[in-house]
Amino acid sequence: MRLAVREALRSFRRAPVLSVLSITTIAFALFVVGLVVLVGLNVQAALSEVGERVEVVVYLRRGTPLEAATIAMEDILAFPEVADVGYVSEDEALRKAREELREFQDVFDDLTQNPLPASLEVQMRPGFRDARHVEDVAERLRGIRFAEDVRFGRDWIAKLDRLRSIAAAVSLLISAAFAAASVIIIGTTVRLTVLQRTREIAIMRLVGATSGFVRFPFLLDGAFKGALGGVLAIGLSYAAFAVVNRLVLQGRFFTPAETLGFVAAGTLLGLLASAVSVGRHLREI
Amino acid sequence: MITLTRVYKAYPKGVFALRDVSLHVAKGEFVFLTGHSGAGKSTVLRMVYVGDLPTEGEVRVAGRATHAFRPRDIPKLRRRLGIVFQDFRLLEDRTAEENVAFALEVTGVRRDTVGPKVARVLAQVGLAAKARAFPHELSGGEQQRVAIARALVNDPFVLLADEPTGNLDERATRGVFQLLREINANGTAVVMATHDLDLVREANYRTIELEAGAVVFDSGVDDADVAGAPA
Numbered sequence: 001m002r003l004a005v006r007e008a009l010r011s012f013r014r015a016p017v018l019s020v021l022s023i024t025t026i027a028f029a030l031f032v033v034g035l036v037v038l039v040g041l042n043v044q045a046a047l048s049e050v051g052e053r054v055e056v057v058v059y060l061r062r063g064t065p066l067e068a069a070t071i072a073m074e075d076i077l078a079f080p081e082v083a084d085v086g087y088v089s090e091d092e093a094l095r096k097a098r099e100e101l102r103e104f105q106d107v108f109d110d111l112t113q114n115p116l117p118a119s120l121e122v123q124m125r126p127g128f129r130d131a132r133h134v135e136d137v138a139e140r141l142r143g144i145r146f147a148e149d150v151r152f153g154r155d156w157i158a159k160l161d162r163l164r165s166i167a168a169a170v171s172l173l174i175s176a177a178f179a180a181a182s183v184i185i186i187g188t189t190v191r192l193t194v195l196q197r198t199r200e201i202a203i204m205r206l207v208g209a210t211s212g213f214v215r216f217p218f219l220l221d222g223a224f225k226g227a228l229g230g231v232l233a234i235g236l237s238y239a240a241f242a243v244v245n246r247l248v249l250q251g252r253f254f255t256p257a258e259t260l261g262f263v264a265a266g267t268l269l270g271l272l273a274s275a276v277s278v279g280r281h282l283r284e285i
Numbered sequence: 286m287i288t289l290t291r292v293y294k295a296y297p298k299g300v301f302a303l304r305d306v307s308l309h310v311a312k313g314e315f316v317f318l319t320g321h322s323g324a325g326k327s328t329v330l331r332m333v334y335v336g337d338l339p340t341e342g343e344v345r346v347a348g349r350a351t352h353a354f355r356p357r358d359i360p361k362l363r364r365r366l367g368i369v370f371q372d373f374r375l376l377e378d379r380t381a382e383e384n385v386a387f388a389l390e391v392t393g394v395r396r397d398t399v400g401p402k403v404a405r406v407l408a409q410v411g412l413a414a415k416a417r418a419f420p421h422e423l424s425g426g427e428q429q430r431v432a433i434a435r436a437l438v439n440d441p442f443v444l445l446a447d448e449p450t451g452n453l454d455e456r457a458t459r460g461v462f463q464l465l466r467e468i469n470a471n472g473t474a475v476v477m478a479t480h481d482l483d484l485v486r487e488a489n490y491r492t493i494e495l496e497a498g499a500v501v502f503d504s505g506v507d508d509a510d511v512a513g514a515p516a
Contacts, residue, residue: 003390014378203374206334207435208364209391210357 007217008224015196019225022189026229027236029182030266033175034237034254037262040171042251047164054129054160056138056152058120062090064146072144073120081128081137086121090114117148131158179269186229186273190222194278218278219271226270230263286312286474287333287443292342294328294498302328303339304498310443310476315469316505317485318478320495326478329495330445333476334366335359347442364392367436367444367473371451373428375420381431382407382416388435406434410464426457433464443474450481458484 012019058076060069066087073085088096093116098108122141124134134157141150194201204214234254241253254262287310294303303325310316318326331337332344335351344351346362354362375384385403394402407413410430420428429449436444446465450458462484469475479485485492494502 010378199374200376203376204387204391205360206363206368206374207388207391208360208362208439210360213360213391 004216008220027232029185030233031236033178036175043167051129056122058141059117059149061148083125084123088119090118130161187277190274191277222270222274227267230266288345290343292339295340315475315490317492324495325498367441369446369449371448373432385435406438410434446477
């Protein structure tokens with residue numbers, strides 16, 4: 001192990017320019033992956049914020065006793081898809097309408113009696129805010145004895161659903177494509193190191209070094225460059241994020257766990273790329 | 286110890302590097318492999334250190350047929366062989382002692398045994414004073430001595446030397462050849478490929494001559510026994 005570390009450091013010292021170039025290349029490749037993932041995460045966060053507004057409203061028949069509504073609320077709360085249920089009385093509905101629809105103030109003033117029904121506002125749990133679950137819950141709510149009508153933004157939810165799937169698919173596809181590009185780039189840079197050391201590897205093999213012995217410093221080298229590239233990429237992503245955050249819009253950055261995961265992914269990519277390129281090259285020597 | 290039996294080595298496009306080569310090298314023997322460039326000397330050595338496998342026939346080294354070697358057996362065999370080349374093949378960024386130590390380190394020996402062993406072989410090849418020199422600071426003859434020290438450090442049963450004096454001047458050639466003779470006198474077999482006929486004549490060792498991949502002369506056997514010898 002100590003010998004492998006020494007050999008890896010020796011390779012770094014011997015070709016510092018190539019090593020720095022490799023790390024920079026890896027950093028930029030991972031930077032692009034980081035940006036795409038970051039954009040994806042922010043889009044998902046924005047969509048889930050929108051998703052919080054997904055609710056089903058049960059309009060109650062006029063004269064529904066509060067006790068009956070309370071019992072219905074308890075039943076609804078027991079639905080696994082439901083996060084919360086709120087009761088909006090007739091008076092409260094009118095007050096809200098007055099607040100939200102100020103342009104119809106005159107109409108409200110002329111009212112002799114409140115035309116608005118009481119309602120139950122049902123909030124969905126995260127993960128159940130898609131069209132299928134919402135429709136399913138709405139269907140069950142229609143079965144409530146005092147329910148006059150059940151409403152939810154069917155089209156809106158379907159659109160949100162589609163948007164969510166598209167965002168997930170696009171960010172997955174782009175980050176996968178760039179991750180693949182990173183593997184190729186890292187593989188190529190490691191291969192350059194291997195090529196540069198062809199003579200040395202041949203000598204190692206002649207004096208009886210096993211393939212594992214020859215391979216290990218390269219794997220270490222690849223993993224180290226991947227890790228360093230990952231750290232640099234996080235730095236670059238943070239710089240880009242800071243600029244966007246100040247100038248354009250507020251977003252979120254990677255959490256510490258995600259940052260660690262990103263660097264770990266870089267390390268793993270470096271390791272993988274070295275393993276592939278060294279393995280292929282060693283067979284040729 | 287080393288036996289080639291009816292060995293052929295063919296390369297694509299029908300070029301034969303070896304044709305029907307049979308020979309045996311006994312323990313402690315000194316054998317010259319002679320012949321023009323391209324006669325097949327290096328190929329014979331490559332067959333022995335399993336840098337290549339025969340297309341036909343059998344090569345046995347230390348009692349085992351090389352075609353039966355698993356990939357992980359090859360490094361184990363090479364640690365018991367010493368190999369020396371015309372171009373020295375030293376690691377340029379390491380000192381003489383580091384080059385020698387490297388051959389020990391790859392075998393995973395204990396660190397504290399490396400130093401004394403390296404010092405011993407460097408003294409044996411007459412380079413104790415230049416242990417800390419880098420290859421570019423050494424003459425050709427000295428570099429070849431480092432390569433020989435590296436080959437010796439694992440106590441090989443045979444030293445394979447492919448034109449070890451090919452890049453050296455007359456004086457260095459004498460020195461290196463003398464060193465190889467001493468190594469042989471200590472019991473290590475030496476197989477030396479060379480086209481320096483002065484050396485061959487000087488010492489009365491067994492000589493095997495190759496021509497176009499075939500053995501045409503072997504002083505160790507009767508002419509009639511030389512397989513592939515022209516009529």
